Amino acid sequence: MAKGLxxxxxxxxxxxxxxxxxxxxxxxxxxxxxxxxxxIRELLGKPxxxxxxxxxxxxxxxxxxxxxxxxxxxxxxxxxEAGVSVFTVYRYLREKQADLVLLDMIMQKQPxxxxxxxxMTDLSPASITRIVNTLTACQLVKEEGxxxxxxxxxxxxxxxxxxxxxxxxxxxxxxxxxxxxxNDFQRHCLYMDEATFSSDGPVQPSxxxxxxxxxxQRIDRSLLADWSRVRAVGISVPGVVDSERxxxxxxxxxxxxxxxxxxxxxxxxxxxxxxxxxxxxCLVGEQAxxxxxxxxxxxxxxxxTGVGIAVLSNGxxxxxxxxxxxxxxxxxxxxxxxxxxxxxxHLVEHxx
Numbered sequence: 001m002a003k004g005l006x007x008x009x010x011x012x013x014x015x016x017x018x019x020x021x022x023x024x025x026x027x028x029x030x031x032x033x034x035x036x037x038x039x040i041r042e043l044l045g046k047p048x049x050x051x052x053x054x055x056x057x058x059x060x061x062x063x064x065x066x067x068x069x070x071x072x073x074x075x076x077x078x079x080x081e082a083g084v085s086v087f088t089v090y091r092y093l094r095e096k097q098a099d100l101v102l103l104d105m106i107m108q109k110q111p112x113x114x115x116x117x118x119x120m121t122d123l124s125p126a127s128i129t130r131i132v133n134t135l136t137a138c139q140l141v142k143e144e145g146x147x148x149x150x151x152x153x154x155x156x157x158x159x160x161x162x163x164x165x166x167x168x169x170x171x172x173x174x175x176x177x178x179x180x181x182x183n184d185f186q187r188h189c190l191y192m193d194e195a196t197f198s199s200d201g202p203v204q205p206s207x208x209x210x211x212x213x214x215x216x217q218r219i220d221r222s223l224l225a226d227w228s229r230v231r232a233v234g235i236s237v238p239g240v241v242d243s244e245r246x247x248x249x250x251x252x253x254x255x256x257x258x259x260x261x262x263x264x265x266x267x268x269x270x271x272x273x274x275x276x277x278x279x280x281x282c283l284v285g286e287q288a289x290x291x292x293x294x295x296x297x298x299x300x301x302x303x304x305t306g307v308g309i310a311v312l313s314n315g316x317x318x319x320x321x322x323x324x325x326x327x328x329x330x331x332x333x334x335x336x337x338x339x340x341x342x343x344x345x346h347l348v349e350h351x352x
Contacts, residue, residue, distance in 0.1 A: 049083040111158035139165040167230040202255040209264035236281035279308035
């Protein structure tokens with residue numbers, strides 16, 4: 001279980017809302033609801049009202065991982081199909097996400113006792129113990145100190161996240177610059193460096209991977225006691241990104257089309273690599289840095305070498321059709337204007 005949680009935290013998994021469509025119009029929300037419900041019925045081989053509890057949990061897991069519950073009316077639609085209450089569906093969602101929810105809660109509100117966690121989440125003491133033991137085995141959480149919770153002398157140990165439990169390398173690519181950082185599990189940036197590259201012509205992903213490797217190798221080895229705890233690399237890049245395949249579909253700034261960015265970075269750094277659009281990556285980073293609750297909807301506007309919008313809804317990044325949600329830089333400012341007179345022309349760095 002502990003190994004599974006670490007793999008989940010650092011996995012190169014499918015992006016939220018992974019439904020793919022052919023060319024043409026994006027299906028309406030009602031069509032998506034019915035399409036997903038029909039698919040899960042086919043996978044399970046029987047109607048929802050005949051599912052046992054374990055099968056309903058599995059159905060919720062599948063639908064949630066594919067962005068079903070981001071659609072308006074999805075919870076109500078599933079509750080009706082399964083013959084359960086809306087409250088029960090929300091409870092299934094909470095149980096499915098319990099490990100990460102508890103970890104997120106400890107990160108935001110530490111220190112907390114197990115009793116406080118149970119009161120805040122409505123999970124049973126047995127569930128809290130199981131999850132805390134898993135997080136402790138992963139070296140993501142530690143218990144230390146005591147608190148008098150009752151006023152009658154009963155002491156409880158306090159839970160904190162372990163800053164040295166997990167490290168990640170961040171890489172940010174701009175028009176002519178690559179930046180690298182090393183970050184601990186308590187969201188502290190331990191190291192930062194950068195290097196420039198020529199923007200006269202298209203730079204190859206392999207060149208940027210080698211540049212990142214050189215910067216990474218310059219980090220003082222005494223900075224960390226255990227370098228095996230560096231578990232993943234996150235790369236933010238301007239353009240439309242297929243995070244599932246690690247492909248930059250199109251980047252006007254870097255003159256790329258269908259560029260494989262993940263493979264050369266895996267080969268250079270020998271770590272799992274996650275590729276993300278720069279605006280969406282900044283949104284997730286700001287959400288963590290400012291401790292914005294997962295359930296709070298957030299919008300991030302990025303203006304730099306490009307312009308883009310990222311949206312966090314119900315704790316998940318909205319990706320949209322072909323992962324293009326927020327790609328607004330080619331929007332015309334006004335009907336009838338020249339095709340070149342778009343938002344990007346007036347807002348990005350090279351236009352100011």
